[in-house]
Amino acid sequence: xxxxxxxxxxxxxxxxxxxxxxxxxxxxxxxxxxxxxxxxxxxxxxxxxxxxxxxxxxxxxxxxxxxxxxxxxxxxxxxxxxxxxxxxxxxxxxxxxxxxxxxxxxxxxxxxxxxx
Numbered sequence: 001x002x003x004x005x006x007x008x009x010x011x012x013x014x015x016x017x018x019x020x021x022x023x024x025x026x027x028x029x030x031x032x033x034x035x036x037x038x039x040x041x042x043x044x045x046x047x048x049x050x051x052x053x054x055x056x057x058x059x060x061x062x063x064x065x066x067x068x069x070x071x072x073x074x075x076x077x078x079x080x081x082x083x084x085x086x087x088x089x090x091x092x093x094x095x096x097x098x099x100x101x102x103x104x105x106x107x108x109x110x111x112x113x114x115x116x
Contacts, residue, residue, distance in 0.1 A: 006096040009061065011045040013038060014092045014102070021051045021058060025069045028060050036091045046099065054078040057103065074105045 006012065019031050032038045032047040040047055046061045055078050059070040080102065098108050 009046050012094040012099045014048045018052045019049050025067050072103050080107050
């Protein structure tokens with residue numbers, strides 16, 4: 001079994017606007033280009049897409065060996081919800097460590113308690 005080393009990829013981007021999760025690599029790569037202006041074929045990015053109900057994630061990447069499409073569905077719970085302002089692009093940057101945590105269903109954003 002081959003293990004992917006995400007730490008060698010400089011850019012990890014989560015696209016948070018809804019896309020058709022039935023899509024394969026080619027369609028997702030087009031979404032990455034049109035939504036976030038990322039050319040996945042250059043091999044410098046992993047682009048992650050999340051379903052509307054946050055239970056399914058697809059990640060795409062290209063390297064010297066070929067194209068990779070990873071599909072991840074959690075057995076329980078859902079992936080973390082991210083929000084952006086209306087005028088901003090619908091994407092969030094991650095580190096390789098954050099990507100690994102996200103794909104395992106762990107929370108990345110610290111919930112702050114409010115005091116009144």
